[in-house]
Amino acid sequence: xxxxxxxxxxxxxxxxxxxxxxxxxxxxxxxxxxxxxxxxxxxxxxxxxxxxxxxxxxxxxxxxxxxxxxxxxxxxxxxxxxxxxxxxxxxxxxx
Ligand SMILES: [Cu+2]
Numbered sequence: 430x431x432x433x434x435x436x437x438x439x440x441x442x443x444x445x446x447x448x449x450x451x452x453x454x455x456x457x458x459x460x461x462x463x464x465x466x467x468x469x470x471x472x473x474x475x476x477x478x479x480x481x482x483x484x485x486x487x488x489x490x491x492x493x494x495x496x497x498x499x500x501x502x503x504x505x506x507x508x509x510x511x512x513x514x515x516x517x518x519x520x521x522x523x524x
Pocket of ligand 1: 461462463464465466467
């Protein structure tokens with residue numbers, strides 16, 4: 430088990446420069462209702478590794494996150510928003 434995780438880690442380190450991909454995800458964050466909500470959501474996402482940019486929009490209650498998918502996943506991002514009290518879901522049809 431220890432040997433396997435070391436191998437996986439080594440593979441990930443070697444592989445990242447080759448397959449590093451910058452992805453954009455559009456999220457619906459219906460729980461944002463006041464001016465400070467977007468900042469709380471942004472702050473939570475910002476803690477994750479590989480985040481390139483975050484744009485939140487209170488009017489449409491959405492967040493557009495640009496991230497390095499070798500460092501962070503969409504699941505990580507939605508978990509981060511949930512951890513500060515905002516459920517978020519991927520908007521279908523987003524880039
Ligand atoms: Cu608020």
